[in-house]
Amino acid sequence: MSASELNKIVDFWIQSSDQDYKTMTDLLVTKNFHWSLFMGHLVIEKLLKAHFSKINGGYPPMLHDLRRLAELGGLKLDHDQRINLDTITRFNINARYDNYKQSFYKLCSEEFTTEWISKIDQTREWIKNLL
Numbered sequence: 815m816s817a818s819e820l821n822k823i824v825d826f827w828i829q830s831s832d833q834d835y836k837t838m839t840d841l842l843v844t845k846n847f848h849w850s851l852f853m854g855h856l857v858i859e860k861l862l863k864a865h866f867s868k869i870n871g872g873y874p875p876m877l878h879d880l881r882r883l884a885e886l887g888g889l890k891l892d893h894d895q896r897i898n899l900d901t902i903t904r905f906n907i908n909a910r911y912d913n914y915k916q917s918f919y920k921l922c923s924e925e926f927t928t929e930w931i932s933k934i935d936q937t938r939e940w941i942k943n944l945l
Contacts, residue, residue, distance in 0.1 A: 820871060827864035827874075828945065831857050835938065842931055847922035851905040854934040855880070858902055861941040862887060868945060878906050889944075898933050905930075 838853035855878075863874035866887040877883055880899040884891055891899070907915055 815871060820867065823867045823873065824864045824945070827860045827867065828942075831860035831864070831938075834860065838931070838934070842927065845924065847924065847927035848907065848919050851902075851922060851927055851930055851934075852907050854931060855902050855905040858899070858934060858937055858941070859883065859906075861938060861945070865889070865941055865944055879903055895937075895940075898937060902930070902934060902937070 834853050834856045838850050838857055841847075841850035841853060858880055859878060862880060862883040866874040866883060869887050874883070875886065877886075880903045881891065881896055884895075884899060904918075907918055
C-alpha cells in the first residue's frame with residue numbers, strides 16, 4: 815500500500831470520527847443520552863482504527879471492542895485506560911437484545927452521561943495526539 819493510500823485511510827477514519835463527535839455533542843445537548851454515548855463509542859472506535867491503520871499500514875479489523883483495537887494497534891494501556899475502553903465498548907448498543915437496551919437506557923442519566931462524555935473527550939484527545 816502506498817503512503818498516499820494509507821494517508822487516505824487514516825484521514826477517512828479521523829474525519830468520520832470528527833463527524834460522529836459533533837453528532838455525539840448534539841445528542842447530549844438534546845438529552846438523547848443513550849444515543850450520545852453510542853456515538854461516543856463510534857468516535858473512539860474510528861480513532862483507534864485510524865491509529866491501527868497508521869501503525870500497521872493497512873485496513874483495520876472489523877472489530878468494535880475498543881481495548882482489542884487499541885492492543886492490535888500496539889497501544890500500551892494502563893489500568894484506567896483499559897477500564898475506560900471496556901466501559902465505552904458497552905455503549906455500542908445497536909446489536910444488543912431489548913432487555914439489555916432497556917437497562918442501558920435507565921443507566922444513562924444526565925450525570926452518568928456527562929461523566930462518560932468527559933472520559934470520551936479525554937480518550938479522544940489522547941488518541942488524536944498519537945495520530
